[in-house]
Amino acid sequence: MTSTLDLAADGALTVSVRGVTHRYPGADGRALLALDGVDLDVRAGEFVSIVGPSGCGKSTLLRLVAGLIASQAGGIEVLGGTPGDAQRAHALGLVAQEPGLLPWRDVAANVRLPLDVTRTPDGARVNALLEQVGIADFAGYRPGALSGGMRQRVALARALVHRPRLLLMDEPFGALDELSREAMRVELLRIWEQERIAVLFVTHSVAEAVLLSDRVVVMSGRPGRVRAVIDVPLPRPRGEAQESSAAFIETAAAVRAALRAGDDGGAA
Amino acid sequence: MNGPAAEFSMPRSSWAAAVLPPVVALTAILALWEVYVRVRDVKDYLLPPPSAVFRALWDDPDRFASAAATSLTAALGGLVLASGIAFGLAVLAAHSRVLERAIYPPALLVKVTPIVALYPLLAIWFGFGIGPKVAIAALITFFPMLVNAIVGLRSVDPQALDAMRVLAASRWEIFRRLRFPSSLPYVFAALRISVPLSLVGAVVAEFLSGSSGMGQLILIANGAFDTASLFGAVFVLAALGVSLTALVGYVEGRVLDWHVSAGA
Numbered sequence A: 001m002t003s004t005l006d007l008a009a010d011g012a013l014t015v016s017v018r019g020v021t022h023r024y025p026g027a028d029g030r031a032l033l034a035l036d037g038v039d040l041d042v043r044a045g046e047f048v049s050i051v052g053p054s055g056c057g058k059s060t061l062l063r064l065v066a067g068l069i070a071s072q073a074g075g076i077e078v079l080g081g082t083p084g085d086a087q088r089a090h091a092l093g094l095v096a097q098e099p100g101l102l103p104w105r106d107v108a109a110n111v112r113l114p115l116d117v118t119r120t121p122d123g124a125r126v127n128a129l130l131e132q133v134g135i136a137d138f139a140g141y142r143p144g145a146l147s148g149g150m151r152q153r154v155a156l157a158r159a160l161v162h163r164p165r166l167l168l169m170d171e172p173f174g175a176l177d178e179l180s181r182e183a184m185r186v187e188l189l190r191i192w193e194q195e196r197i198a199v200l201f202v203t204h205s206v207a208e209a210v211l212l213s214d215r216v217v218v219m220s221g222r223p224g225r226v227r228a229v230i231d232v233p234l235p236r237p238r239g240e241a242q243e244s245s246a247a248f249i250e251t252a253a254a255v256r257a258a259l260r261a262g263d264d265g266g267a268a
Numbered sequence B: 001m002n003g004p005a006a007e008f009s010m011p012r013s014s015w016a017a018a019v020l021p022p023v024v025a026l027t028a029i030l031a032l033w034e035v036y037v038r039v040r041d042v043k044d045y046l047l048p049p050p051s052a053v054f055r056a057l058w059d060d061p062d063r064f065a066s067a068a069a070t071s072l073t074a075a076l077g078g079l080v081l082a083s084g085i086a087f088g089l090a091v092l093a094a095h096s097r098v099l100e101r102a103i104y105p106p107a108l109l110v111k112v113t114p115i116v117a118l119y120p121l122l123a124i125w126f127g128f129g130i131g132p133k134v135a136i137a138a139l140i141t142f143f144p145m146l147v148n149a150i151v152g153l154r155s156v157d158p159q160a161l162d163a164m165r166v167l168a169a170s171r172w173e174i175f176r177r178l179r180f181p182s183s184l185p186y187v188f189a190a191l192r193i194s195v196p197l198s199l200v201g202a203v204v205a206e207f208l209s210g211s212s213g214m215g216q217l218i219l220i221a222n223g224a225f226d227t228a229s230l231f232g233a234v235f236v237l238a239a240l241g242v243s244l245t246a247l248v249g250y251v252e253g254r255v256l257d258w259h260v261s262a263g264a
Helices: A058-066 A083-088 A105-116 A125-133 A148-160 A178-194 A205-214 A240-244 A244-265 B013-040 B050-058 B061-095 B097-112 B115-126 B131-154 B158-165 B171-209 B215-224 B227-255
Strands: A014-025 A031-041 A047-051 A073-078 A092-095 A166-170 A200-203 A217-219 A225-231
Touching: A014 A058, A014 A200, A031 A047, A031 A200, A031 A225, A031 B115, A047 A058, A047 A178, A047 A205, A058 A083, A058 A166, A058 A200, A058 A240, A073 A083, A073 B227, A092 A148, A105 A125, A105 A148, A105 B158, A105 B171, A148 A178, A148 B158, A166 B171, A178 A205, A178 A240, A200 A205, A205 A240, A205 A244, A217 A244, A217 B215, A225 A244, A240 A244, A240 B097, B013 B050, B050 B061, B050 B227, B061 B131, B061 B171, B061 B215, B115 B131, B115 B171, B131 B171, B158 B171, B158 B215, B171 B215, B171 B227
Parallel strands: A047 A200, A047 A217, A092 A166, A166 A200
Antiparallel strands: A014 A031, A014 A073, A217 A225
């Protein structure tokens, strides 16, 4: 990939990861290999999921793209620059498993936080997002008074309020109960249809990855490698009804097979 | 708007439930004390009845009030000075492990040294006025604030920190919007410890200097076998300690209404 991508062009790469290898210092002094030669593309406006077993380095990969940990080997480009450049351009939004809200701010002020930090006040945008994620009625409440699902909606609105170009989601619904998870999936699909930004989505759930994504990246565990990249042929807009379609079932089976291939390989 | 805070605020009736038991208990203790002294005819210089203590306070309130004001000024002066310096150092320590390692051993040295032993030195440096009293109160309250503030400034929600870091937020932005508010529960915990300690420091310094304040008042009363005034001074100091702690608690409740400890 060249580093002179036209950011506005269709099909331009929002994320380009090439041969990224990452080690953590182990307890016994030997380095733990978390990622080994990982390649990954996310095109503009594309929804890409990463699935893999626990400890396969998918969160590490996401944090590298976010610029939250420094890359050691290989190339990471976000919107044609470094992850740091993307941070400074306020082009990134992040939703983690825990909402990470500020308990002293009410819901509206939590959503506003990125605008405060970047000194770009936009009350209309805050109100629009509160409506969009269905928490407008709770704007004056503190996070402590909300359910886990509601808090995660606030975190989602906060991640989108500054109009990022890339939304990074690290098991965002992992701590929610099943009903909240399903509601949030539908909600996220609806919002993504409207915002049309690139999403990199880390999850444990095969069904979640298939329902949401354009492509599913399947990773193997320890060290983390990309085992397969599977296209999802489901039409958009999507909804839960598609979970019973033949295409959904076939794609989910393909993702599961790719995940399982590693277990067999490990046993052989 | 009917916010969630309304659900958790104390109903008025439970205020009475909170205030009545200690008032009843204190009154009972004073009554038992009074009866015991009268029935057993205890000598006044050994244990005066509470009525004599209150009479001593009533007869010369100015003496107690001005002594209390002197001690309080020294105590709060030392507390504010030490808390300010300790918080400033904690900000440095919270941002750098190297600085933390540099700051901690000298601070620990201050903590483990019996501060009273420094009094002669402090008197040489600061004279016999308010100076050494403020210094003792400051030295005695410094460590709780330093340790609590370092922990508090470090106790930020990592997810909230990440959300700010992906926006390339500056250290100052992260400090004022995340670290500082996160540290406040710890800062108030430190104040609850150090407010009574600051009074101890001031009174001990007054014992040693004998120049003014509640410490001097107690020394003089003691020398004159005026045990009623001695108890009066103790009552006033206890009331000061309770009032200051309650004040800290009140401000804490107002500032930290978002915190899980609120309403507990």
